[in-house]
Amino acid sequence: MPPCADCIPHTGCRSSPVFTVYRPGFHIFLQRRRCFVNTLPISPSHIPAAERLLQEANCPLPACPQGLVLEKEGEVVGVCLLGGTRVEMLAVASAWRRRGYGSFLLRRALHALGAFAGKEVTAALPADEAGRALLAKFGFVPRGAEMLRPVRRQLTALELGHRLLASHLRPGGFAVDATAGRGRDTLFLSRLVGETGRVLAMDIQPDAVRDTRALLERHGIRWAEVHTADHARLAEFAPPASADAVVFNFGWLPGGDHALFTTPATSIPALEAGLEILRPGGILLASIYHGGANGTAERDVLAPWLAGLDEQKYTVVRCDFANRGGKDPLVFLVHRC
Ligand SMILES: C[S@@+](CC[C@H](N)C(=O)[O-])C[C@H]1O[C@@H](n2cnc3c(N)ncnc32)[C@H](O)[C@@H]1O
Numbered sequence: 001m002p003p004c005a006d007c008i009p010h011t012g013c014r015s016s017p018v019f020t021v022y023r024p025g026f027h028i029f030l031q032r033r034r035c036f037v038n039t040l041p042i043s044p045s046h047i048p049a050a051e052r053l054l055q056e057a058n059c060p061l062p063a064c065p066q067g068l069v070l071e072k073e074g075e076v077v078g079v080c081l082l083g084g085t086r087v088e089m090l091a092v093a094s095a096w097r098r099r100g101y102g103s104f105l106l107r108r109a110l111h112a113l114g115a116f117a118g119k120e121v122t123a124a125l126p127a128d129e130a131g132r133a134l135l136a137k138f139g140f141v142p143r144g145a146e147m148l149r150p151v152r153r154q155l156t157a158l159e160l161g162h163r164l165l166a167s168h169l170r171p172g173g174f175a176v177d178a179t180a181g182r183g184r185d186t187l188f189l190s191r192l193v194g195e196t197g198r199v200l201a202m203d204i205q206p207d208a209v210r211d212t213r214a215l216l217e218r219h220g221i222r223w224a225e226v227h228t229a230d231h232a233r234l235a236e237f238a239p240p241a242s243a244d245a246v247v248f249n250f251g252w253l254p255g256g257d258h259a260l261f262t263t264p265a266t267s268i269p270a271l272e273a274g275l276e277i278l279r280p281g282g283i284l285l286a287s288i289y290h291g292g293a294n295g296t297a298e299r300d301v302l303a304p305w306l307a308g309l310d311e312q313k314y315t316v317v318r319c320d321f322a323n324r325g326g327k328d329p330l331v332f333l334v335h336r337c
Pocket of ligand 1: 178179180181182183184185186202203204205208229230231232249250251252253254260261262263266
């Protein structure tokens, strides 16, 4: 089938080329080769690679380094040195910078230090602006010769969405996660509806489906089904007017290949399908991440589309985090009358 005017073959990331399959009006990105990233505690076998990475940043490797390495398909591409509750140093190989790997590694490091469980964490002041900006993105502020991440709970888009869902969903309900990703939303929905309820989750990436299933299994959830499918096909998996809640968390797979992301070409048909399966009184939640070219392009199509829904049928509430410099996702709540 010939490509439509909007179809552009996609080259993907360096080690994991992707190609486009054309269908009229749709673009589906498929991975030719899997693109795994993972973090591991630093072990003796990582030392030579970690040393090379730190050399690029003119930083010596301590005698008994503690911390995490970031592996991409078996190759060490990042290192984060930790000491007590302090981030000593974070380095990503120059070839892999500006792709979100630094954020991924720092997030994992902060998890390991307990920062997301209420522990105050400090960091050595990075020499470069990019390093300071990365820490600032995770809530660090300068304090003397170091940076500090004060314990201060800010409402995130994820938490806002979860609060809205928690106030709406009841045990025995039917909830749909149209972008399963690593499964956090699927798990949350499954807990809300309980074992008398039903959860339908889908993702176009087999890696995401595998992770979501594994997460559910670890938590003993048996009442959620997870499919590898394009969410534009949502209406094939649930009857019309049946779902109490439908959740879309647009963007790319956390820690995955940033060349694979939701696009309006499938997101609009998916939202249409989501509204079709939503019961009267049900809610659809759409979080639109708009950092980077892809997210901004998607926001510019999805936001007006949602705002244009027929007010006789739907109430659309748009939540933007007005005082946070525009970096947070836009959250839309659609209530079906
Ligand atoms: C921001 S992530 C979702 C995060 C997830 N809710 C979580 O809790 O981890 C967006 C997901 O949408 C998926 N996706 C992209 N295009 C899709 C499509 N056409 N159909 C279904 N899923 C898609 C991506 O593979 C990615 O996993």
